[in-house]
Amino acid sequence: MAKMGRPKSDAPKQHTLSVRVTDSELQELREYADSHGMTITQLLHTGIKVLLQTPDAEVQNLFP
Numbered sequence: 001m002a003k004m005g006r007p008k009s010d011a012p013k014q015h016t017l018s019v020r021v022t023d024s025e026l027q028e029l030r031e032y033a034d035s036h037g038m039t040i041t042q043l044l045h046t047g048i049k050v051l052l053q054t055p056d057a058e059v060q061n062l063f064p
Contacts, residue, residue: 029043
């Protein structure tokens with residue numbers, strides 16, 4: 001009998017991050033994610049990728 005269930009990932013996600021946000025920050029994240037058809041996790045993964053691909057000089061301008 002074949003194994004059932006989800007197939008193993010080529011790059012399993014083994015680490016968990018935790019971040020505290022305010023009520024208003026959470027609401028903003030939910031609204032943005034909902035309006036773009038994604039989950040908050042997908043939104044955060046995308047945001048991380050964008051920041052990592054952005055030149056340092058541009059990133060420094062985001063955080064005065």
